[in-house]
Amino acid sequence: MIFYDNSQRRKIYFRLLAICVIVSFLGGIAYMTFAIYNYKTSRDYVEKSKVYYEQYNNNSKNHKKLVISFDDGPHPIYTRQVMDILEKNNVPAIFFLLGKNALEYSDIVKEMSDRGFSIGNHTYSHSYNVHDSKKRLQLELAATERIIEDITGKPTIFYRPPFLLGIGGDATVNPDFDNTDAMIWAIESGYIPVGSDVDSKDYMVDSVDKVIENVKQAAPKGHFVLMHDGYGQAAQNTVDSLDRMIKELRADGYEFVSMEDFFGVDAELAISHDLHPASTDQSTAGRVSELQQLLQNEIDPDVHITGEFDTRTVQAVARWEKKNGVKLEHGFSLGSRDTITDGEVTKLQTFLRKNGAEKLTTSGYFDQTTERALLKWQKENDVSKSEFGFVGENTRQKISKVSKDASSVSHQFDEADSRTANFFSYIRQKIELSYINLLGTWSLALTALMRYVMMIVIFRTVFMFGFFLLSLIPKKNVDQSWNGKVTVIIPAYNEEKNIAATVMSVLHNNYKNKEIIVIDDGSTDKTASVVEKLTQRYPEIIRLYTIPNGGKANALNVGFQYSTCEVVITMDGDTVFAQDTIEHLVKHFSDKTVGSVSGKVCVVDSDRLLGAFQSTEYIVGQNIEKRGLARVNGIHVVPGPIGAWRRESVLACGGYSHDTLVEDQDLSVAVQQLGLKILYEPRARGFTETPATVRDFIKQRFRWVFGTLQCIWKYKKYTFNLRRPSLGFIILPNNILSNIVIPLSSPIIDLYGLYAIIFGHSVQVIQMYLFFVLFDFLYCSIAFKFEKGNRKLLLYIPLQRLFYRFIMYYIIVKSVIKAIEGTSALWNKVKRTGLTQQYYSDSLGDNPTN
Numbered sequence: 001m002i003f004y005d006n007s008q009r010r011k012i013y014f015r016l017l018a019i020c021v022i023v024s025f026l027g028g029i030a031y032m033t034f035a036i037y038n039y040k041t042s043r044d045y046v047e048k049s050k051v052y053y054e055q056y057n058n059n060s061k062n063h064k065k066l067v068i069s070f071d072d073g074p075h076p077i078y079t080r081q082v083m084d085i086l087e088k089n090n091v092p093a094i095f096f097l098l099g100k101n102a103l104e105y106s107d108i109v110k111e112m113s114d115r116g117f118s119i120g121n122h123t124y125s126h127s128y129n130v131h132d133s134k135k136r137l138q139l140e141l142a143a144t145e146r147i148i149e150d151i152t153g154k155p156t157i158f159y160r161p162p163f164l165l166g167i168g169g170d171a172t173v174n175p176d177f178d179n180t181d182a183m184i185w186a187i188e189s190g191y192i193p194v195g196s197d198v199d200s201k202d203y204m205v206d207s208v209d210k211v212i213e214n215v216k217q218a219a220p221k222g223h224f225v226l227m228h229d230g231y232g233q234a235a236q237n238t239v240d241s242l243d244r245m246i247k248e249l250r251a252d253g254y255e256f257v258s259m260e261d262f263f264g265v266d267a268e269l270a271i272s273h274d275l276h277p278a279s280t281d282q283s284t285a286g287r288v289s290e291l292q293q294l295l296q297n298e299i300d301p302d303v304h305i306t307g308e309f310d311t312r313t314v315q316a317v318a319r320w321e322k323k324n325g326v327k328l329e330h331g332f333s334l335g336s337r338d339t340i341t342d343g344e345v346t347k348l349q350t351f352l353r354k355n356g357a358e359k360l361t362t363s364g365y366f367d368q369t370t371e372r373a374l375l376k377w378q379k380e381n382d383v384s385k386s387e388f389g390f391v392g393e394n395t396r397q398k399i400s401k402v403s404k405d406a407s408s409v410s411h412q413f414d415e416a417d418s419r420t421a422n423f424f425s426y427i428r429q430k431i432e433l434s435y436i437n438l439l440g441t442w443s444l445a446l447t448a449l450m451r452y453v454m455m456i457v458i459f460r461t462v463f464m465f466g467f468f469l470l471s472l473i474p475k476k477n478v479d480q481s482w483n484g485k486v487t488v489i490i491p492a493y494n495e496e497k498n499i500a501a502t503v504m505s506v507l508h509n510n511y512k513n514k515e516i517i518v519i520d521d522g523s524t525d526k527t528a529s530v531v532e533k534l535t536q537r538y539p540e541i542i543r544l545y546t547i548p549n550g551g552k553a554n555a556l557n558v559g560f561q562y563s564t565c566e567v568v569i570t571m572d573g574d575t576v577f578a579q580d581t582i583e584h585l586v587k588h589f590s591d592k593t594v595g596s597v598s599g600k601v602c603v604v605d606s607d608r609l610l611g612a613f614q615s616t617e618y619i620v621g622q623n624i625e626k627r628g629l630a631r632v633n634g635i636h637v638v639p640g641p642i643g644a645w646r647r648e649s650v651l652a653c654g655g656y657s658h659d660t661l662v663e664d665q666d667l668s669v670a671v672q673q674l675g676l677k678i679l680y681e682p683r684a685r686g687f688t689e690t691p692a693t694v695r696d697f698i699k700q701r702f703r704w705v706f707g708t709l710q711c712i713w714k715y716k717k718y719t720f721n722l723r724r725p726s727l728g729f730i731i732l733p734n735n736i737l738s739n740i741v742i743p744l745s746s747p748i749i750d751l752y753g754l755y756a757i758i759f760g761h762s763v764q765v766i767q768m769y770l771f772f773v774l775f776d777f778l779y780c781s782i783a784f785k786f787e788k789g790n791r792k793l794l795l796y797i798p799l800q801r802l803f804y805r806f807i808m809y810y811i812i813v814k815s816v817i818k819a820i821e822g823t824s825a826l827w828n829k830v831k832r833t834g835l836t837q838q839y840y841s842d843s844l845g846d847n848p849t850n
Contacts, residue, residue: 002659002710005822014821049173049192051346051364052263056171065257066223068093071122072230074101074108079229081239089246092258093117096160099124099144106151113152118259120158121145131165131182141189159191167195171224197222203234211241271399273344276390277371278335281307291330336366352377453745460737467628480587486514488569489559491552495573496525497834503534505576511583516542519559522549553656553663568645574832575641575688576840584684585644595649595676598635599642599684604839613800614690616793623783630680634730637665642686649676659714662707669715672727689836696831706815708739743812746805773798
């Protein structure tokens with residue numbers, strides 16, 4: 001038998017390999033999930049977010065500065081076009097990338113980093129649900145950062161929520177208001193959330209002019225320009241408008257800067273100011289308060305007496321000088337702040353925090369705490385005593401050297417990633433990255449496979465329906481006058497409950513010139529005695545041969561040996577014929593190129609749910625697909641319950657083969673191999689009993705699927721064979737698609753639906769499901785046009801498809817595994833209930849056992 005491995009080595013090797021793969025995969029996924037969900041960063045941007053908010057709103061030097069940002073990329077076409085335009089105009093920008101896209105187009109991410117553009121985090125999935133929980137957001141951010149960092153060697157610190165959820169048009173988080181949980185979670189995860197206050201609306205307009213108009217209208221009141229490079233019309237609008245937009249804004253006096261430059265975040269720290277603390281009462285023996293008291297009395301009662309020479313005091317001094325027309329000689333210096341040093345106080349404080357002063361707050365104000373931290377660092381690094389407490393030339397040189405030495409190692413070894421300095425931590429990180437890549441690749445592969453599966457399903461459906469429409473065109477008149485003697489062979493194994501009805505339905509058939517041969521295949525019930533009684537009543541027509549049990553194929557071959565007729569009809573021991581069945585089957589044999597004729601199988605027990613499912617399957621399969629395939633000589637199986645054969649064709653094929661579990665399909669393909677035609681006659685009807693239990697149903701379908709695999713393998717050399725076009729281009733490819741590829745791919749569709757639901761696309765999934773249910777219903781309705789049966793079976797279609805789906809998952813996987821392992825498979829006869837005999841009695845009012 002095909003696929004059978006007597007040594008069982010394939011089974012042992014396959015199962016060991018399967019166990020290793022499954023354990024490794026699931027173990028790795030579990031570890032990766034645990035690691036990502038428990039990912040913690042050492043970055044603390046709580047204070048920095050406050051500083052950035054103040055810098056954004058209070059730094060007058062940022063008045064006409066714009067930061068261009070692009071969301072949802074990278075895209076294999078649009079992103080490179082955007083980068084080319086930016087480079088041509090010497091404009092920096094930040095790209096907020098999606099993890100799934102960065103994984104798919106890693107080469108573009110690497111190029112983006114190499115070309116000097118900034119990269120931000122836009123979550124992995126771009127789902128509306130990313131803020132559902134802190135863990136969900138951490139997972140999205142951590143996975144995306146790991147992917148980008150693995151490609152570029154640099155972490156991401158700026159986070160833009162998808163759809164600007166939770167931040168909207170705010171440039172960054174306002175520390176003076178209660179923020180949403182999601183923004184707090186993002187900061188705690190080591191990110192600085194940024195929104196957008198200059199929205200190009202490239203995703204909703206239909207012209208370049210509108211994009212540019214939207215940006216120019218919003219630019220006077222904002223700084224962060226939102227555009228898209230990731231998909232569709234929005235990205236096309238961005239590409240088409242970007243060059244002109246840059247030129248027009250520059251002509252209006254705007255300057256384009258990077259996100260880092262805007263906020264004062266540099267890769268290398270280079271202090272340019274002589275930073276020092278403000279004059280205070282302590283350093284001036286109380287004279288600052290005396291000055292503030294004077295200003296309060298003479299200029300403004302709201303001037304605060306703080307003892308610190310701050311910005312408000314400076315402004316009050318200016319008003320006093322303007323009022324009195326003379327300079328106020330006070331000799332005090334204004335303390336260094338971000339607002340008057342272009343953000344360099346924060347740079348210094350960040351530098352000191354990285355170099356020992358972990359508790360120092362990045363306030364943006366050179367206060368006494370900063371002075372003490374600087375003094376400690378200066379003493380440890382041999383800075384000239386003349387500069388103790390403030391930043392002079394010698395201090396600047398020392399800071400610059402330390403900063404450059406740190407950045408030359410790699411960005412990945414900054415405070416956020418010092419964990420990789422440990423070898424084992426580094427290895428763990430690489431493992432996590434590998435599994436993120438694996439999962440991401442899996443999701444990408446899932447998406448791609450989903451597309452291919454849908455294309456295959458649509459392709460096959462279109463062809464099947466095209467063949468069906470072709471079958472509706474009337475054929476030219478052909479000779480259908482054959483009326484010779486016919487042998488009806490009935491192989492029977494334990495068919496006691498139905499065999500009498502089967503034999504009598506043939507005996508009472510309208511076609512008179514016939515003989516009936518029953519092959520009792522070693523039955524252990526009363527099958528032989530039931531038939532023996534009938535042979536005694538009709539000895540001239542019915543013959544019984546009892547043989548040792550050797551299987552259905554052997555029984556049929558014995559029947560062919562005893563038959564001498566040119567045409568032989570085969571049927572199962574649980575089938576009954578309609579009264580005109582034989583005459584409809586045999587009339588086609590006037591055409592010498594016809595090797596076999598398939599009749600129509602009808603289900604007798606469609607009142608039960610399982611029977612209804614099978615009845616619907618048979619009706620749709622025969623009334624559309626079999627009709628269509630017959631028109632192009634594409635029938636791959638003449639079913640066991642009802643089929644007619646030219647005897648010499650069967651003998652030329654060597655009879656029924658024992659190579660497969662589907663002897664009828666095997667012989668049908670063999671006849672096609674001879675270059676003969678197989679026809680379909682829907683008026684020749686055989687009524688049969690189908691499995692009554694799910695267990696028996698699975699047995700039957702496993703035999704069909706496993707046998708089909710064996711047939712495909714047996715006749716594989718004929719695939720796309722030009723000498724046998726019907727066999728090579730229709731039968732075998734259709735068998736592969738309908739019995740293997742599509743059923744095996746069905747889980748992909750379900751997994752894709754589950755993936756889409758998890759990442760916030762449940763509405764689309766429901767819409768797609770409803771579309772396919774409607775399509776399926778309409779498709780099946782066409783099949784029922786050719787059926788006189790109960791139309792209420794159409795209502796079972798959605799439920800039937802779900803039932804078949806999950807049963808077929810199991811059967812297909814089991815069949816493939818059995819084929820790989822080389823495990824033997826049995827014929828698996830299903831239990832008979834006697835429904836066929838009951839149907840025969842009810843329909844004809846005849847008791848066949850009398």
